[in-house]
Amino acid sequence: MFDANAIPFNLVKDVYFKRMLESVASYGKGLKPPSCHEVRCTFLKKETNTINNGMLENYKVEWKNLSELLDSMVEEIGEDNVVQVVTYSASAYVKAGELLMAKRKNLFWSPCAAHCLNLILTDIGDLPIHTDTISKARKITSLHL
Template sequence: MFLKSIDASSHVKNAAYLCEAIEEVIDEVGEENVVQVVTDNAASYVAAGKLLMERHPKIFWSPCAAHCLDLMLEDIGKLGWVKECVERAKNICKFIYNHALVLSIMRQYTGERELARPGITRFASNFLTLKSLLKSKASLRRMFVGEEWTSSSYATTTAGMDVVDCIFDEPGFWIPCAEIVQVTEPLVVLLRVVDGEKPAMGYIYEGMDRAKEAIRSIYAGVEDKYRPIWDIIDRRWHNQLHRPIHAAAYYLNPSFRFRVDFKADEEVLSGLYSIVQRMVTDTTATLLEMDAFNNASGAIFASQLCKEGRTKLQPGRKF
């Protein structure tokens, strides 16, 4: 739910001020009811988050996952071959949507399917538009050889001929277009998860691993192909997004914890233990509870109802 907004136009939005503003809300809600504070990645917010964790030992700060994923897509969009393809796609859409007659002709051929697709975030829109163009590829090619187009005044304009050249440029446009859509789809899917209404904390860590593995699979494991994309993802993940709370949430998510391919490596366990140490006072009781959880034992974790709910309910959701 929405709690409040603050008019900060007359203040210098440095770390100290932002921390105090957030603390006011924490006091209103009750510190015992706050686990995590999420902000964007601006330097002042990062500094405010660190200051907040120093003052409140049981509260965690994390950067916005959707913002970080959007920045990953932005960085991928800066790669030379990706940028060129996206610019050509934008020119196609701009030309069609800026001319009512051309737009009308397009809709006749695509069955009212639109090309310009609003995304979850700014940069996701670019890749969703590429996906829409791919779906309409055959229709667009029929359109630009059809009588409605060839008899129009736009067919002889420089801009119109440039668009036609692009539409029929298989190796220069459509092949890289398909590759970009494949490569970015795993990140866009994860972006939908973290930007949705359901709590996503328990899925970010695993989601990033899955996205990277999907990208490696697209390139059949050829490192020279997938490594530039991985480097972009890792740079944002390790320097901005990843926090111990993500690893702990992965470990404590029953839908992952009880799968046969579950992996609790050093990073995951380190994240889990640092979170537990920070949050709980009775470590003995907590260790016993964790043991029951790991072994699916006791009255709750061993019950059939609990086992069936591992993949059907959100982590932390009660029957």
């Protein structure tokens, strides 16, 4: 499922993924999966309301803390010695990088190039023109595992 849908494997470390599996397991056999409409509209609207009604403030605190941490590192090294800050490309780091650049006008933040390239190559691999070739390559490489 992960590979077929280009879902990052590190999702298995996510607390929400674990909670989802526990919920499915506790329901038992016969669980009817939600429709695409329910996930895209009903559940997304509910989650958006939850975030806007309190959780957003928690995220803002996280962004500020990350930004302050990055800023303290720049301060320790010396702003004149830092041109660019590179972090993981998770949304919290993106926002923290934006806050850092707003404070330090001569500094540039960017996401990790390796992570971005991985995401790009995954998307390219999902293009129908490449799926047959990638499928054949996987068969060859899996024979040697």
